[in-house]
Amino acid sequence: MRALLLGVMLALASPALAVQPDEVLPDPVMEERARDISAGLRCLVCRNESIDESNATLARDLRLLVRERLVAGDSDAEVVSFIVDRYGEYVLLRPTLTGSNIVLWLAPAVLLLLGGGLSLVYVRRRAQSAAPTEAALSVEEEARLKDLLRE
Numbered sequence: 001m002r003a004l005l006l007g008v009m010l011a012l013a014s015p016a017l018a019v020q021p022d023e024v025l026p027d028p029v030m031e032e033r034a035r036d037i038s039a040g041l042r043c044l045v046c047r048n049e050s051i052d053e054s055n056a057t058l059a060r061d062l063r064l065l066v067r068e069r070l071v072a073g074d075s076d077a078e079v080v081s082f083i084v085d086r087y088g089e090y091v092l093l094r095p096t097l098t099g100s101n102i103v104l105w106l107a108p109a110v111l112l113l114l115g116g117g118l119s120l121v122y123v124r125r126r127a128q129s130a131a132p133t134e135a136a137l138s139v140e141e142e143a144r145l146k147d148l149l150r151e
Contacts (some may be wrong), residue, residue, distance in 0.1 A: 023063055025071070034067050037079055041066070042093045050093060068149075 025031040041062060051059040051066075064084065069079040083091055083130060094103050103121035137145065 023067065025067055030070055032069075033076060034063070034070055037066050037076055038063050040080070042091050044087065044091065049091075060117070083135075085096060086116050 025034060037051040039050050041051045043049045043051050043056055043059040043062075045058050046054045047055035051057075051062045065083065066079055069082055074082065080092075089095055089101070095104070097105055
């Protein structure tokens, strides 16, 4: 009973692939290549889902386009390049580390270092500044304080 329950839970936890039976290529090697490529391409409708997981019509069209290009004899890189040329680099789930994307990849680290450096400067300056001195109470203030404490 436990094995059955575990099997059902694992089946529900696995990613749901939206590839329809009519999309599957007869050649298992070619189909594996198509799945590898489509796992790295973003569905433009669903945002952070791959086209392999998405049920959107555009994702289906992209899956079919990937398979068409593979059947036509394109390499994996040529298929990805074709899709990127057509839809832009946004279609990649893992953008490249070139051009203007370098700024996006490096910005978090630069901002973290900048924030840490500014915090360190602030803490050091605050520690080095003289503590404010307290002025002694006048004779009248001391008398008034004693009166208040007696009440």
